[in-house]
Amino acid sequence: DIQMTQSPSLLSASVGDRVTLNCKASQNIYKNLAWYQQKLGEAPKLLIYNANSLQTGIPSRFSGSGSGTDFTLTISSLQPEDVATYFCQQYYSGNTFGAGTKLELK
Amino acid sequence: EVQLVESGGGLVQPGRSLKLSCAASGFTFSNYGMAWVRQAPTKGLEWVATISYDGSSTYYRDSVKGRFTISRDNAKSTLYLQMDSLRSEDTATYYCARTGILRVYPYYFDYWGQGVMVTVSS
DSSP, X not given: OOOEEEEOSEEEEOTTXXXXXXXXXXXXXXXXXXXXXXXXXXOOEEEEETTTEEOTTOOTTEEEEEETTEEEEEEXXXXXXXXXXXXXXXXXXXXXXXXXXXXXXX | OOEEEEEOOEEEOTTOOEEEEXXXXXXXXXXXXXXXXXXXXXXXXXXXXXXXXXXXXXXXXXXXTTXXXXXXXXXXXXXXXXXXXXOGGXXXXXXXXXXXXSOOSSOOOSEEOOOEEEEEOO
């Protein structure tokens, strides 16, 4: 099974900061990676698919990059409404999620 | 607007059964694969099962194979999850989610329902 490791598990940042979240796959998954945002008490929301494609309706401050085993979700200018937990998911072999990165305001 | 609304959750004793439903609207249900994803309290996300657009193909995680059955009724735009022989480790919020058209598994999930809680406890 492919394991997904997210880092850091907790990230504190200020409004306006550029924020980078990491996701590492245990083997090559090419670009079969998605990112989701889950706010407290809500369902997950798809942000990025195919590693770098922005889902319709998602603000352009969100971007994804990477391929193979190492991936990054970047928020170019953090907004208060971005406080959430972010999960990555590989869909190259089965469906596996990372444990999540909790993003909070400093 | 795509909407997915789950129902059927609740408290159930270990070894008993429960059937979840997910009513879909706002898109052509019969064109898309559908899935169930669960999240144990304060834990991460875990894919459970996926079904193809016409129900001809189904996929399950190992821990639920032989106990859970995913199915769909395209005439009613409804997805189901029959859960038998429930265990305490099945306690979670269960989300209904939409997958792809040409590719359904493995794949990402572009729309999610609000989720329904299932608690397995004596």
